[in-house]
Amino acid sequence: MTRLNMRELARKLGVDRSTISRALSEDKAHLVAAETRERIREEARAAGYRPDLTAASLRRGRSHTVGVLVPDLGNETFINVIRTMFRHLDQRVVPPLTPLIAETLDQSGATRHLVQTFLSRRVDAIVSLASTETDADVLRDAAKEAPVVLAIRAISGASFPSALCDDRAGGAMVATHFADRGHKVVCQVQGPPMAATFKQRARGFSEVCRDRGIAEIPHGVFADNATSAAGKRALDALLAASPRPTAVFAHNDALALGIIEAMRHRGLRYPADLAIVGFNNTHLSRVLAVPLSTVDYPVEEVSRHAGELVRNLIGNPGYTVESRSFTPSLIVRASS
């Protein structure tokens, strides 16, 4: 028993396949007489006809699909951006776009491989939330075949349509906050600098430290990845520093949490022994017994703009791209 296809349905209804195709489509529907169109739609539904999208994709050369690269599916912020972006798109793109979501785990080489797969599947566009410095070439090549949009992470020296957060400003806000509270020696626990987000956060923070004359302990502390495990490991380095910092800027909430855990193990308390500020305003930062000060990520704006970029780049060939960067805001809670 084989699926009902358009040819078969056409035979039943006594019309040509092409008429059915047009009647069921969004953009060519006006070419079919209203009465015929309604009859076809009605009958197609009744017969349980479901168009084969692999065939449609082949013929059209696009699949109504968007490839999404994400560093870590366990990260609330990335998920929120993906979710918000597609909710936004669903409301204004017909037929709807199906996301192909792939996780890079920030492993070098993953991007190349996954982008190849996306292109093989003839995605209408690629959205990368996972870009690192080394991805520039791959993405530039990909952009020849499908529009590429960067969200969250930029690539320095490359120009792609993008929807970003002003991470430098975010870092600066944290340093300003520390200065205002009278801290003299501070530190950052930095995420991997291949991701522009972390690089910019570090830069904004350091600039203000310099301007305000507070000491940042040299070289900072680098986490191999931005997870709580890395945060835990970071605490040792932090406490070994001399002079010892009184406040620390963790490049995201997961790192901050790791630091907090490690402190608890040692019987240290925050903010008394060490003030802490994170980044992202994750759910977790709010529910800690001592809630975490953090930088609120402009998820809504970034997602919406990323969605807009995708929609326009797919829809209007002559679209002039407007990359945008949105400003985050510092949320001061009890941890600092």
Add this chain to the structure above:
Amino acid sequence: MTRLNMRELARKLGVDRSTISRALSEDKAHLVAAETRERIREEARAAGYRPDLTAASLRRGRSHTVGVLVPDLGNETFINVIRTMFRHLDQRVVPPLTPLIAETLDQSGATRHLVQTFLSRRVDAIVSLASTETDADVLRDAAKEAPVVLAIRAISGASFPSALCDDRAGGAMVATHFADRGHKVVCQVQGPPMAATFKQRARGFSEVCRDRGIAEIPHGVFADNATSAAGKRALDALLAASPRPTAVFAHNDALALGIIEAMRHRGLRYPADLAIVGFNNTHLSRVLAVPLSTVDYPVEEVSRHAGELVRNLIGNPGYTVESRSFTPSLIVRASS
């Protein structure tokens, strides 16, 4: 400028398209002389040839794609299962399967719609982590066209190949624990009972309460969804009960966290004022200042078995399905 296709590549290499197809495939490669095969693979790589998977899917009638239904992308447990399952599959299925991930948010009707999309895209299989009682028909229909695997959530009265956790046993463990600690009056905060997970957890818990002669406050407390917001709301009902329970079983960690937050707001402490046990052993349960007792979900086993089911159902037509259910384990921490 058009993409390089097989026809073009064939012309360049002076062989037929079919030879190229076979040389590049996994299963038909033995039909091509080793020397020719290597030459073709080499040249294809050099020329940057990338097969068009939409065309291949059309011809084959399957797309090397697996549709995944998940209730909530923000839930760590579901994400871990998806990730682990595909990691497992990637290592033993060639060519690799691309996941199509879709979120139902437990909205009725979402499943039907998303399953239609999956079938239109000719997925090789569908994995549902989001099944509810009302999904039985839709999934049964879908199973006529592609194998359907249930993970995490079963559907009562329907028999699908499945990879589950013994939630009833999990609930029972919690009740036993409460009884052993001498609690006389206890309560559950139940997730929506359309999801079999919650129904079974409730059942296992109640059975043991009855057997051990401890009072469960009548009707329990139902959360409209299993999120921390619902947990917050639940606390009021809990405290209003008479006699007042001394311990509560939250059907997942998010609910537990909501209860904890609400307690903090009222100046109550756990376990002193109310003992709490959650479910899933999420990262969060470990890092709370007072860590949460919880039931550890057998993520690894469930994911691996779900992967096995998918692999076999796709690969061997005559495969006899072995549904399995794995036992969770109680982790007692400071909260109970």
Add this chain to the structure above:
DNA sequence: ACATCCTTTGCAATCGATTGACAAGCGTTT
């Protein structure tokens, strides 16, 4: 009545890879 235009529908080519049927080449056996 005839030319013209518009609406509606049908015809047939097309997208690019896969695969069953078959042929050519070659060596071995009878």
Add this chain to the structure above:
DNA sequence: AAACGCTTGTCAATCGATTGCAAAGGATGT
């Protein structure tokens, strides 16, 4: 030398929807 098997490669049909083109039918204007 005929028959046979085996390996290697070619031919051509096929998957199912989309779309440029043309034809049919109807309405309108002169």
